[in-house]
Amino acid sequence: MSTLEIKDLQASVLLDDENSKQILKGVNITINSGEVHAIMGPNGSGKSTLASTIAGHPKFRVDSGSVTLDGENVLDMSVDERARAGLFLAMQYPVEIPGVTTSNFLRSAKTAVDGEAPSLRTWTKDVKAVAEQLKMDPAMIQRNVNEGFSGGEKKRMEIMQLELLKPKMALLDETDSGLDVDALRVVSEGVNRAKESNDMGVMLITHYNRILRYIKPDYVHVFNDGRIVEQGGPELAVKLEEEGYDKYVAAAAGR
Amino acid sequence: MSNTATNTAPGTTTAEEDLVEGVRTDEARIAIPGMTQEGEKLATEHSTATDEREVEVALPKGAKKPAGNSRAERTASYDLADFPELTGREEDFRFTPLKRLKGLHSDELTAEAPAVTVSGSDLVRVETVGRDDARVGSAGIPEDRLSANAWAHFREATVITVPREAEIADTVLVEIKGSHTDPAAQHLIVDAQAFSKARIVLHHSGTAVVSQNIEFLVGDSANLTVVTLQEWQDQGTAHASAQHGKLGRDARFKHVSVNLGGDTVRVTPAVRYTGPGAEVEMYGLTFVDDDQHLESRLFVDHSQPNCVSRVTYKSALQGRGAHGVWVGDVLIRPEAEGTDTYELNRNLILNDGPRMDSIPNLEIETGLIAGAGHASTTGQLDSEHLYYLMSRGIPEVEARRLVVRGFLFEILQQIEDEGIEARLRDVVEAELSNADH
Numbered sequence: 055m056s057t058l059e060i061k062d063l064q065a066s067v068l069l070d071d072e073n074s075k076q077i078l079k080g081v082n083i084t085i086n087s088g089e090v091h092a093i094m095g096p097n098g099s100g101k102s103t104l105a106s107t108i109a110g111h112p113k114f115r116v117d118s119g120s121v122t123l124d125g126e127n128v129l130d131m132s133v134d135e136r137a138r139a140g141l142f143l144a145m146q147y148p149v150e151i152p153g154v155t156t157s158n159f160l161r162s163a164k165t166a167v168d169g170e171a172p173s174l175r176t177w178t179k180d181v182k183a184v185a186e187q188l189k190m191d192p193a194m195i196q197r198n199v200n201e202g203f204s205g206g207e208k209k210r211m212e213i214m215q216l217e218l219l220k221p222k223m224a225l226l227d228e229t230d231s232g233l234d235v236d237a238l239r240v241v242s243e244g245v246n247r248a249k250e251s252n253d254m255g256v257m258l259i260t261h262y263n264r265i266l267r268y269i270k271p272d273y274v275h276v277f278n279d280g281r282i283v284e285q286g287g288p289e290l291a292v293k294l295e296e297e298g299y300d301k302y303v304a305a306a307a308g309r
Numbered sequence: 310m311s312n313t314a315t316n317t318a319p320g321t322t323t324a325e326e327d328l329v330e331g332v333r334t335d336e337a338r339i340a341i342p343g344m345t346q347e348g349e350k351l352a353t354e355h356s357t358a359t360d361e362r363e364v365e366v367a368l369p370k371g372a373k374k375p376a377g378n379s380r381a382e383r384t385a386s387y388d389l390a391d392f393p394e395l396t397g398r399e400e401d402f403r404f405t406p407l408k409r410l411k412g413l414h415s416d417e418l419t420a421e422a423p424a425v426t427v428s429g430s431d432l433v434r435v436e437t438v439g440r441d442d443a444r445v446g447s448a449g450i451p452e453d454r455l456s457a458n459a460w461a462h463f464r465e466a467t468v469i470t471v472p473r474e475a476e477i478a479d480t481v482l483v484e485i486k487g488s489h490t491d492p493a494a495q496h497l498i499v500d501a502q503a504f505s506k507a508r509i510v511l512h513h514s515g516t517a518v519v520s521q522n523i524e525f526l527v528g529d530s531a532n533l534t535v536v537t538l539q540e541w542q543d544q545g546t547a548h549a550s551a552q553h554g555k556l557g558r559d560a561r562f563k564h565v566s567v568n569l570g571g572d573t574v575r576v577t578p579a580v581r582y583t584g585p586g587a588e589v590e591m592y593g594l595t596f597v598d599d600d601q602h603l604e605s606r607l608f609v610d611h612s613q614p615n616c617v618s619r620v621t622y623k624s625a626l627q628g629r630g631a632h633g634v635w636v637g638d639v640l641i642r643p644e645a646e647g648t649d650t651y652e653l654n655r656n657l658i659l660n661d662g663p664r665m666d667s668i669p670n671l672e673i674e675t676g677l678i679a680g681a682g683h684a685s686t687t688g689q690l691d692s693e694h695l696y697y698l699m700s701r702g703i704p705e706v707e708a709r710r711l712v713v714r715g716f717l718f719e720i721l722q723q724i725e726d727e728g729i730e731a732r733l734r735d736v737v738e739a740e741l742s743n744a745d746h
Binding site: 109110111112132133134136137138142143145148149151152153154155158159162163166167198199215219 | 700716
């Protein structure tokens with residue numbers, strides 16, 4: 055049983071050497087193993103900043119508040135330490151890394167996260183099995199990381215890593231964006247498998263209700279202007295789908 | 310990024326114009342009025358992304374542009390007297406530390422040349438010939454004083470012949486081993502005859518102060534791969550290597566230059582076409598450490614129709630006083646219609662301290678080409694790449710190595726000899742672990 059606890063998190067984006075802009079204005083959320091928390095909100099509300107700040111992207115600075123995983127202070131950890139502690143961020147825009155093959159990358163990541171190299175025989179089999187379930191071309195493993203991948207292939211690649219690295223907590227940053235219905239289903243099934251096999255907690259960031267038909271949320275949080283403005287169960291997502299974010303945006307503007 | 314020091318400002322010499330007087334030049338060579346500005350302009354454009362302070366240093370007030378700096382106007386001669394003593398202000402020597410050449414440009418190169426041993430295949434013929442052999446000078450002509458000085462002083466040449474129609478699967482290994490630091494001249498010729506196919510590795514090691522001319526005759530439809538490995542001891546070695554390729558009709562020539570060891574190394578590969586339909590690939594991998602000066606200046610002279618050239622040079626630099634230089638000259642003459650060329654130089658600065666000068670020059674004298682382009686980038690590791698790898702648990706040191714390895718090993722793969730590639734990968738790994746990045 056793991057718990058990711060975010061308390062009064064305030065953070066800014068670093069614009070250049072001198073300027074920064076506050077994005078997160080006090081976020082509180084607690085995620086336990088096996089729970090799916092959907093974070094929904096309009097574009098520019100700070101959803102992705104929340105995920106990137108937890109993962110430790112150098113572009114963001116924590117101004118106050120805390121993030122702990124099973125009591126350990128995540129904010130004190132380097133990016134790689136956070137991953138080894140059990141956090142995983144499926145990125146909205148995964149980068150292409152020329153010259154580094156996917157197979158080499160996956161093995162290095164698995165070795166780092168587990169603290170020992172995976173057994174060669176079972177590893178190759180595991181990679182192949184996950185690739186097949188995600189309907190990925192096995193030849194992709196020999197290509198450089200994300201190089202020349204389509205948007206959908208990049209998202210599958212993120213979920214492939216999720217399944218192989220078996221984190222305690224997954225942060226999914228708009229994993230559904232740019233996916234057609236088939237790809238969305240395949241990717242969602244991957245997330246559900248990872249959740250079942252590892253009792254993983256999930257923070258699912260999305261703009262749309264669509265992915266929630268495949269990944270059932272236990273809690274839905276409405277995010278606007280850098281904070282959570284409403285919380286509820288799955289029914290809240292349905293309401294958002296019908297009513298949109300207008301009333302939250304208007305409320306924030308009037309504040 | 311003050312450590313990403315860079316090219317480039319126009320040289321300050323105006324001497325070239327006078328020099329042409331009375332100098333023997335290749336008749337095929339023509340001046341290119343009007344292209345001068347273009348070539349210089351391209352180089353300067355690349356410098357816009359650079360530290361301005363550096364540019365100011367490189368371009369003192371009142372400095373004049375050279376009158377003619379088209380590659381086609383460069384002096385080419387077998388006679389040392391045609392090349393005046395160097396001052397260091399010449400366009401093609403402005404980055405080279407003359408003092409560290411240990412007399413290669415100025416002294417009589419009378420010491421014994423590094424020992425040459427050829428192995429790997431019985432199908433090649435190896436001879437030692439005198440200066441009067443007909444093949445001497447058949448592919449190359451000196452274009453700078455270092456090369457001309459070597460030409461003036463070499464006593465005998467090693468000729469390696471790949472006979473007509475011979476196809477040699479095994480790598481032909483040419484060990485070139487130096488054992489002292491007295492200035493010497495050396496001359497090698499590889500004669501890949503028509504329809505032959507071979508891969509020849511020139512492995513420079515030991516300690517030497519040597520200026521070389523190496524000629525590659527690539528016959529009609531021949532397919533020659535040359536790998537030149539500069540793996541000298543760092544201490545005391547100065548090496549200038551003018552490598553001249555001459556391609557017949559439909560010939561294929563792949564040239565891979567790997568620069569790892571030596572205090573001061575300057576390799577100047579040049580390729581010329583004598584018939585249509587030939588293809589050239591040139592690759593370079595340079596790893597510059599503290600206080601090393603490793604320089605590559607290449608020239609592709611498109612003078613025949615429908616020929617192709619591809620140039621990909623990469624460097625990694627680390628440490629104080631590490632200086633890398635890459636200059637890539639590509640000239641497309643009016644008669645070279647249907648030319649297809651692209652050159653790429655990418656440099657990775659691994660920590661504070663190194664300096665890289667990178668100048669692509671593309672001169673195009675005909676509009677009837679299939680394609681022509683160039684690109685040059687110099688920078689540090691991409692922080693987004695590192696972030697991505699680290700976000701999967703990979704520690705920063707390991708993430709950096711993964712990216713650097715990937716960056717450099719792409720060139721080694723072009724050698725296509727697994728044994729040599731594996732050994733060089735280990736050498737590069739060792740270089741990488743020398744520094745804390």
